Amino acid sequence: xxxxxxxxxxxxxxxxxxxxxxxxxxxxxxxxxxxxxxxxxxxxxxxxxxxxxxxxxxxxxxxxxxxxxxxxxxxxxxxxxxxxxxxxxxxxxxxxxxxxxxxxxxxxxxxxxxxxxxxxxxxxxxxxxxxxxxxxxxxxxxxxxxxxxxxxxxxxxxxxxxxxxxxxxxxxxxxxxxxxxxxxxxxxxxxxxxxxxxxxxxxxxxxxxxxxxxxxxxxxxxxxxxxxxxxxxxxxxxxxxxxxxxxxxxxxxxxxxxxxxxxxxx
Amino acid sequence: xxxxxxxxxxxxxxxxxxxxxxxxxxxxxxxxxxxxxxxxxxxxxxxxxxxxxxxxxxxxxxxxxxxxxxxxxxxxxxxxxxxxxxxxxxxxxxxxxxxxxxxxxxxxxxxxxxxxxxxxxxxxxxxxxxxxxxxxxxxxxxxxxxxxxxxxxxxxxxxxxxxxxxxxxxxxxxxxxxxxxxxxxxxxxxxxxxxxxxxxxxxxxxxxxxxxxxxxxxxxxxxxxxxxxxxxxxxxxxxxxxxx
Numbered sequence: 001x002x003x004x005x006x007x008x009x010x011x012x013x014x015x016x017x018x019x020x021x022x023x024x025x026x027x028x029x030x031x032x033x034x035x036x037x038x039x040x041x042x043x044x045x046x047x048x049x050x051x052x053x054x055x056x057x058x059x060x061x062x063x064x065x066x067x068x069x070x071x072x073x074x075x076x077x078x079x080x081x082x083x084x085x086x087x088x089x090x091x092x093x094x095x096x097x098x099x100x101x102x103x104x105x106x107x108x109x110x111x112x113x114x115x116x117x118x119x120x121x122x123x124x125x126x127x128x129x130x131x132x133x134x135x136x137x138x139x140x141x142x143x144x145x146x147x148x149x150x151x152x153x154x155x156x157x158x159x160x161x162x163x164x165x166x167x168x169x170x171x172x173x174x175x176x177x178x179x180x181x182x183x184x185x186x187x188x189x190x191x192x193x194x195x196x197x198x199x200x201x202x203x204x205x206x207x208x209x210x211x212x213x214x215x216x217x218x219x220x221x222x223x224x225x226x227x228x229x230x231x232x233x234x235x236x237x238x239x240x241x242x243x244x245x246x247x248x249x250x251x252x253x254x255x256x257x258x259x260x261x262x263x264x265x266x
Numbered sequence: 267x268x269x270x271x272x273x274x275x276x277x278x279x280x281x282x283x284x285x286x287x288x289x290x291x292x293x294x295x296x297x298x299x300x301x302x303x304x305x306x307x308x309x310x311x312x313x314x315x316x317x318x319x320x321x322x323x324x325x326x327x328x329x330x331x332x333x334x335x336x337x338x339x340x341x342x343x344x345x346x347x348x349x350x351x352x353x354x355x356x357x358x359x360x361x362x363x364x365x366x367x368x369x370x371x372x373x374x375x376x377x378x379x380x381x382x383x384x385x386x387x388x389x390x391x392x393x394x395x396x397x398x399x400x401x402x403x404x405x406x407x408x409x410x411x412x413x414x415x416x417x418x419x420x421x422x423x424x425x426x427x428x429x430x431x432x433x434x435x436x437x438x439x440x441x442x443x444x445x446x447x448x449x450x451x452x453x454x455x456x457x458x459x460x461x462x463x464x465x466x467x468x469x470x471x472x473x474x475x476x477x478x479x480x481x482x483x484x485x486x487x488x489x490x491x492x493x494x495x496x497x498x499x500x501x502x503x504x505x506x507x508x509x510x
Contacts, residue, residue, distance in 0.1 A: 003371040010368025017361040018354065021395070085354075093351035094411070097316040098369040099342040256320045258279075259313060262351070 007100045011108030015082055016115075029116055033070040033124035040066045041132045060220050063134045065189040065213060067125055071147050072187075072209060073180050074120045075154025078113025079106075080161045080176035087170055093262050102252055106245075109162075110155055117151065142219050145230055146212045152237040153208045154180070159244035163251040169264050188213045208233035208240070269294045269419050269451035270315065275324035277310050277475075284310045286475040287324065294418075297445060297452040299462040301495075302472030303503040308455040311472070312421050315453070316346055329418055340419075342370065347412035348423035349405060355397025359388060359407050362396050363414055370415035382410040386440065402433035409437060413444065422454045426461060438464060459496040469495070471502050478502055 001009070019025050044059040086092050095105070128134040137143060161179055164172040186200065187209035193201055204210040215229035255261050270292035277285040285307045292298045300308045313319035315326060317337040326333040331340035353362045360379060367375030383389045386406045391399060396407060405425065412420060425441070426434040438461055445452055456462050462469060463483045471479040471486075479486065479502060483495055490498045500506065 006368050006371050010365050013368060014354065014357065014361075014365040017357050017365070021356050021358075089354040089356075090352040091354050093318065093348070094346070094353065094366070095369075096318055097341060097344070097346045098366065099338045099371070100369050101338060253320070256318065259310070259319045261318050262313060 003099075004101075004104060007098075007104050008108045008111065011095075011100070011105060012111050012115075015085065015108075015112050018085065026119070029074075029120040030123045033067075033074065033120045034127060036066055036070060037063075037124040037127050038131075041128060041134075045132060057221060059132075060134060061217050062190060063128055063132065064136060064139070064216055064220060067121065067128060067136050068146060068150055068212065068216060069184070069187070069189045069209075070121050070124060071117060072150040072154045072157075074117035075113045075151040076158045076161070076180050077154075077176060078116035079109040079155055079158035080165075082109045082112045082116075083158075083162050083165065084170070084173055084176060087165070087173075087264055092264060096261050102249070106159070106248070109158075113154065113158070114151070117154075139216065139219055142215070142225060142230075146216055146233075149208050149212050149230070149233040149237055152241060156237065156240040156244035157183070159241075159248050163244070163247045166248075166251040166255045166260065166264070169260070183207065183209070186210065192217065205232075206236065208236045211236070267294050268292060269329055270453065271325075271327040272311075272315075273325045275311070275314060275326060276322045277307075277314060277319065278322040283475050285314070285321075288472075288475075288477045290470055290477060290480070292451055292453055294451050295445070295449045296468065297441075297454060297466050299466035299469040300453060300455040300472060301457075301459075301462060301469055301499060305474075306472040306503075307475040308472055309423060310475075312346075312423055312453070312455055315421060316344070317341060342415070343417060344419045344421065345370075345412040345415055345417040346421045346423070347408045347425055349401075349408065349425075349427045350423065353396045353404075353407065353411060356395055358393050359396055359399070359410075360392040362407070363410060366411050366414045372415050375414075378414060379410075382413060386410050401428045402430060405429055405433065405437060409440070416448065417450060419451045419453070422452060422456075424456050424458075425454070426456070426458060434458075434461070441465060459494065459499055463495045471499070473502060 040062055044062050048059055086095060125136050128136065157180055161175045164175060186204045187207055188204055192214060193204045193210050196204055211229040211233035215226040218226045268291040272288060272290050274287045274289060275285055276287050288311065300311065302308050310319065314321050315328065317333055328340040329343055331337065333340060363379045364375055367378060372378050383392060386409060388406060388410060391403055391407065399407060409425065426437050429437065441452065442465065444450060454462065454465060466483065468482055469480065469486060470477050481489065486495065486498050487493065490501050492498045492501065
C-alpha cells in the first residue's frame with residue numbers, strides 16, 4: 001500500500017472504529033431513509049388501491065425518487081458529518097499537522113460517504129422490495145449511472161458545506177443536514193421540471209439531479225435510455241465538482257491564514 | 267546542522283502583530299525552550315512551525331524543507347503534542363495510536379504501539395476509550411501519539427500542564443531519555459520554569475511577539491542576577507529587571 005493510500009485508510013479506519021463503538025450513530029444511518037421509505041411507500045400503496053396501470057408507473061417513479069434522492073442526501077451528509085466528527089472531537093489540529101494532504105482527507109471523507117450511503121440506503125431498498133414489491137434494481141445498469149451522478153452531486157454540495165464550515169466555524173454545521181433539502185424543490189425528484197414555473201426551470205436544469213430524475217422517469221415509463229440527460233448530469237457534476245474543489249482550496253488556505261484549523265470547534 | 271531555521275517570521279492579524287519578525291535556529295539533537303507569558307506568541311510560533319498557520323512574512327525551514335513549499339516532507343518527520351488538542355474520545359487508545367500510525371506511514375504499527383506501551387506504561391489503557399482517561403493518562407497517550415513516527419523534530423506545547431508532580435517528573439525523565447537515545451530535536455513551550463531549566467539547553471524568551479532575550483538557563487540567571495528562571499521570567503514579563 002502506498003503512503004498516500006495508507007493515510008487515506010487511516011482516516012477511514014478512524015471513522016469505522018467510531019461507528020463500531022457507537023450504535024446510535026449506526027442506527028442514525030438507516031433511520032431516516034427507512035422512515036422516508038415507509039411514509040412514501042404507504043402513500044403509494046394508498047394511490048395503488050385507487051389507481052390503474054398508469055398509477056402503478058407513478059408509484060414506481062415516486063419510490064424510485066425517494067430511494068435515489070436518499071443516495072444524494074446520504075452521500076452529502078456522509079462527507080459533511082465525517083468532517084464535523086473531527087471538529088466535535090477537537091482533533092483537526094492533530095490531523096492537519098500529520099502528513100495527510102487535504103485531497104487525501106477529501107478522498108477519505110468520500111470513501112466514508114459511500115459506506116454511510118450504502119449502510120443507510122440498502123435497508124430502505126430492501127424494505128421497498130419486501131413491503132411494496134418495488135425493485136429499484138429493475139432499473140438495470142441505468143441505476144448505477146444515475147446513482148453515481150447523485151453521489152457526485154452529494155460530494156460537491158458537501159465540499160461546499162465543508163468550505164462554509166472552514167469559513168464560519170461550527171456555526172455553519174446546520175447546513176450539513178439541511179442544504180440538500182433546500183435544493184429538493186428544484187431537483188425534480190417527484191415531478192418533472194416542466195411542472196416548475198418557467199423562471200425556476202433554469203435553476204433545475206443547472207442541477208445534475210433534475211437530469212437524473214428526468215432520466216429515471218423515462219426509463220420507468222419504458223422510453224429509450226435518456227443518454228442526453230445522463231451526459232448533461234455528468235458534465236454538470238464535473239463543473240460543480242471543480243467549482244467546489246476550488247472553493248475548498250481557497251477556504252482551506254484562508255483557514256490557515258486565520259489560524260482557524262486550531263480553533264474551528266469554538 | 268540546524269534542524270529548524272526561522273528567519274524574520276511575522277504573523278499579523280489585522281492591526282495586531284502576534285509575532286514580530288523573530289529569528290532563531292534550533293541545532294539538531296538539542297532541546298530549546300520557548301518561554302513567555304500568555305499572548306507572548308509562543309503558540310502562534312509553534313502553529314506556524316507546524317504549517318497550521320500561514321506566516322504573514324518570513325521563512326521557516328525544518329529538516330531542510332521549506333515549510334511554505336514542501337511542508338509535507340517535513341511533517342512526516344515531525345510530531346506534536348499539546349494538552350489543548352484532543353484525540354477522538356470514543357476511540358480506544360490503541361485505535362487512536364493505530365490511526366496515527368497509518369497517517370505517519372509507520373511500518374509494523376502494532377509493534378510500535380507495543381513498544382510505546384512498554385515505555386510509557388500504557389498497557390492497561392490500550393483498550394480504554396481515550397475520553398475516559400485521567401489528565402495524566404491522556405498526557406501519556408498524547409506523548410505516545412507524538413512519538414509514533416519516531417520524529418526527528420518534536421514540538422511540545424506545555425507537555426506537563428495539569429499533571430501532578432509525580433506524572434510530570436515521569437514525563438520529563440522520559441523526554442530526557444528519548445532525546446538522548448534518538449538524537450531528536452525538541453522545541454518546548456512551557457510555563458513551568460523548573461521544567462525548562464531541567465530539559466532545555468537554550469531558552470528563547472518571548473514578549474509581545476518578539477524574542478526579547480535568549481541564552482542557556484545558566485547564562486540568563488547570571489545576566490539577570492537571579493537564582494531561578496522563574497525570577498528571570500517575571501523580570502522580563504513585568505519589565506522589572508535589567509539584564510546585566
